[in-house]
Structures are given as C-alpha cells and as structure tokens.
Amino acid sequence: MSLEYAKNDWYAVADIFCLRDGPRRTRLLETDITVTGPAEDATVTDDQGNRYPVQLKFDHVWTTLGDSPRPLFDIPEGDEEGRRRVPCGVVRVNCSPLRAVENFLDIAHFPFVHTDILGSEPHTEVSPYKVAIREESDEVWATQVKFFQPQAAKSAGDGIVTDYDYRVPAPTVAVLYKTCPPKPEAQDVIAIFVQPVSETVSDVWPWMALYDDASTFSEMAQFQHEIFVQDRSILENQRPVKLPLDPKMEIPTRADMTSVAYRRWLKKRGAFYGALRDGA
C-alpha cells in the first residue's frame, strides 16, 4: 500500500446532482470527509475541520488530500458541441479500485457478463490490438480494439463490430472511446471515476458524453447502470481482493495486453494503493 502516493491524485467525490438534497458524507482513502454544495462552489472538509482543494470537472466535484497534487487530466471531447453528458450517480463495490479499472479495460468478458448486449457467443474472439504507455502524457492507451456486439449502445439497433480506444489517465480512472452508431465520424466517450474509499472498497462514478438525440436521459443512464452492475458481482468475487502486481500470481493471455500494461504502469509509478506488491 502506498497511501502517500494516492493522496496526491484527484478523485471524484460528488456529482452535480447529489448535493442538491444536502451535504454528502463519504470516505476517501480512509479519511471521512463532507462534501457541501452547491456543486459549482463546493467545499470538502474532514472531521478535524481541514479544508481540501476542489474543482468541478466532467460534471463531478473533484478533490485531493495531498500537499503536492499531480494535475487533474482532461477529457477535451466532453466539451464538444452536441454531446449529451450523463453523470450516472455512484455505485458502491466491495473491490479494489484498481480491479474496477482493470475490469473496465477488459473486453473478453463481454459475451459472458454482458450477454446479448456487449457480446455474445460464439463471437468471443479478441483480435490483436495496440497497447502503449505514452511517454509525453504518461498514460496507458489501447487502440484499434475491435469486438462484435449485439447491442453496443442505447442508440444501436442490430449487432455491429464496435471499435474501441481505451485510456488510463490516472490510476483510478478509465476512459473509453467507442463507435457512435448515429454519428460514424465521432466517438462516444464513457468513463469511470473511482473514488477509493479504502484499498478494498470503491465508490464508482460512471460518466458518459454521447451523441444521442433519440434517448431520454433516464434511458441512457439506465443503460450504463445495467452494464456496470453486471460487472459488480464479478468485482466482488475476485481473490485476492487487491490487484496482484506479481506477474506469477495471475495468468494473462494475449487479450489481456491492456491489463498487463496497466499493472506495469502502476508498478512503475509506485501506485500501490489497492495493489498487492511483488512477493507480498
């Protein structure tokens, strides 16, 4: 565990909706905090009265507990004209924040966990794709990922081969860019912002920025709830609970190149909060 490292990242701790009925009492990195609205001018304090920095980005309130925080990443596509931004609330999962991110980067589970929506047998094969740790941004990227999907998005009708790009801009954040059925020249953006409650408990904030004029907000949010809660019972049943960084502990295959790169990147950065270190 490396709490000091983790304290210098930013985390989503509220969205623009949840502060309307009063402050949110929550826990971040084992510290009890209170987030008080309005979202545009939120404050974050702990029980000793310490006040932490706040910024509003991607429809969420972000904070950091560290003294020298690394800058918060950007998702420039989120601001594009015509996109509808859908904060989906928060789901509690009893899992390591890093397991939640790794699962979000995985496509091979689609036919078995998101059956008839994001995948279906016999279309289980994962074709080769590209993975890189981009030096300039120090982010993990997987590109040219393709998968056959029966119903890729709320706006999709029949099955299509969906193209994905995946991006990890911070240890507890994953962003994907995927084929946008009504607007082929653009990509839908879907992300999860994981609030690490502790090393083994995660509050997950899914967020989307979509080109979709046909669906209601409720339909779009429910599509994401359906997908994410299908993952929840997987995430709560992985052992060990913490993500093992020792390559001998879990056996990857070619389809897991993104996960392998993510684990290496965590190790290189020293981002061990929620991880099981080598030989531990």
Place this chain on the structure above:
Amino acid sequence: MTAFTLYNYVLSGNCYKIRLMAGILDVKYDTVAVDFYPGFEHRQNHMLALNPAGTLPVMTIGEQVLTDTQAMLAWIALNHDPSGTWYPAADPMLGPLVQQWLAFSGRLTNSAGLAGLHSMLNWPIDGEAARRAAIKDLRELELHLTDRVFEGKTWLVGDHPTIADIACFPYVALSPDAGLDHDGYPAIRNWLYAVRSLPGFVTMPGIHHLHELREGADG
C-alpha cells in the same frame, strides 16, 4: 399492439418481476425508463400524479393504473396465461397459498431489497438491520423449500410455477450482492436454478444467464 406500459427502473427487483413474468408468458409491453437513481424521478410531481405512493413499478393498462407489484403479476397471469396455472386464484387451497407467498415477497422487498439498496447505492437506512431481517426471511424460505424437497416438489406452491415463485425470486437471487451469501441455503439454490431454467426467462443486472443452457454449449 402492446398489453400494457411499464414505468421501469433497470436495477429494481420489483420492476424485474414484471419483466420476468411478461418474458415467460411472452407478453409484449412498452417501457418508460424512470430515473429512480440518481434523479429520484419517482418522487417528482408527474410520477406522484400517477402513483401517489412514489414507488416503482407502475403499470398502466389503457386508463387503468396498477401500483402494487403483486397485483400486476396477478393481472398478467389472469389476462395472458391460457393454462391458468400461473395464478390458480379459484383453487380453494392453492389460491390462498399463492396469496401467502405473495405477502412474503413483500417482506423480502423490505429486508433483502433494502439491504441491496444499502450496500449498492448507499441508501440512508440501517443496513445491518435490513440484513438481519433478510437472514430471517431466507431461513423461513429455506425451511419451506426443504419441506418441498421432502415431498419431491420444486415450486413454492402446487405442481407448477406460479406468480408466487416470480414474486419471491428477484430479491432472493440478488441477495449475495447485498452481502448475503447462499452457502447455507441448498434448497433455495436449487429453486433459484429452477426459476432461471424456465423457458422465456430474462435476466437483470446481478442475475446472469445460465450459459450452460445457451447455444455454444458443447455438452
């Protein structure tokens, strides 16, 4: 032409009862997605005008509105089950027994159902109290289903699945996601499996397909 309109939230076990019954009896219906979470739309004026209790699901059949889940199951069975086995309302023993387990399913909503909302969506309730109540309910169900195993029977009541099985299924099946494992409930496990094996069965998040029964199985 659809039979009814369902005001639906995808993570609600009570809404799922209606989708499941309609799936099994192959009844076509329309859905309206209600932003139960994070929007709490069920407590807004336009939804309270439809259902003053502010609960989901709500079902409309033309101008008629139903707001109780178990009543909706009865409506679907009485109108769309030619066999008459899903709701043997007129049978002097089976009818009351179905009523008894429908009432029990209401208790499950307030025990295992609330425990699920607490563990997944941080619902502001006493989660431990809900879990204790759920364990009591699961044990009562296990005792009954063990009696049924002694009798060589599969379902809660009689020789056929009924709306009572559908009403009790969701919050029991979902309870492991609320921290209530099924290790000590073998009769419940086998009954859940029987429900999941029914032709026309549909899933909800937390209750996955029986992949062994699907195409691609090599056995």
Place this chain on the structure above:
Amino acid sequence: MTTRPVGLTRDLPAGRVMHAQADGKDMVVWRATDGTIAAWDNRCPHRGMALSHGFVRGNRLACLYHGWHYDRSGRCGLIPAHPDLEPPATIHATQYGVVETGGVIWVSADEAPAPDDSDLAPLRSFIVEASEDALRDAQEATSADGAPPAPEASDRVSVLCNPIEPGRTQVTVLTAPGLPLPRLRTLSRWCEAMRRQAEAKETA
C-alpha cells in the same frame, strides 16, 4: 487436514456448482453432466474470479468472467478470447480430495481417508452462526426437551459439524432411513430450534 462434510449429494445435481469451505480453504464443488464430482480451489488462475459462480458445460467447468473452460483434471481446455489457441498445460485449477458416502459430500485438502459409510440418511445441511461447542450444547439441550420437535431415539439423529469460520459452523444432520414425511418436517424444525438456541447462546 481432516475430511469435512460440505453438503448433500441430493443438493448438488449433475451440471451444478456450489461454494464450500473447509479448514480455511475456499472451494468450488461441481458435478459434471456424467455425474462425477470434483472439488477445486475456488479461484480461476486467470483473474482470480470465484469458480463457484461458474457454469458446467458437458464435463467441463467454465469461469463466469471470461468463460475459460477446465476439464475434470483441472486443466484449462478452452480460452474463448482465443478459440484456436491450445491453452498451455501450466494453466490449471488446484484440486482437492472429494468423496461421497451415505448421501454426504466430503472434502479434504490432502489425501485424508474417506469416512466410513453409514446406514443413516441425510436430512439437511445448513449454517449456524455459532461455534461447534455452542451447537453441541444446543443439540443436547433441545434434544432433552422431550416434546416436539425434539428427536426421539428411533429417529437415530446424528449431527456432523464443519467449523468454517470462528463462530460459523456448517451442520449436516442425518437420521434413520425411510422416516415418514411428517417426521422429516418435524426434525427439520428441530434443526431450526437447535440453531436458534446455539445462536442465542453465542450472542448472550
């Protein structure tokens, strides 16, 4: 390690999977379509998913997460993400010992001998949130009651314990074979009474 009772043959039909615990080990116990039974470490070697959530296809157990299939020897035979790949022999599930006698499923982490066969019939398997000692005390107290639902000598009740965690015990109850239905129902209610008593004592 000793051999521990983890469930009833009746409760695990062909093609089905269950979770079991014995001597601090998490196990998956599953029965192939042809009726053979296996007990493994409850962990897919790929991403650590509990195999007890998996599904049986033919005589293979598949993990729910990515559908990796394992044959009865524990060896991985199919990785759906790469259907043409022959999975390396190094990918296999860890096996434990499992036997069935008298309608009871017994597991062991080593080659512990199987228990003797008995002529008793299984009644129920359930979990008590109490220690084995508390359960034994409750068994004695509720048996001495003398009134229904307490067992009678002719029921030949036998209680097997599998301590799975501190303060948590899996209990298997056996009775004389061929008891009539009303007697089975009554003894099932005695199991509940014994559990209530053990748990009340534990929290007292």
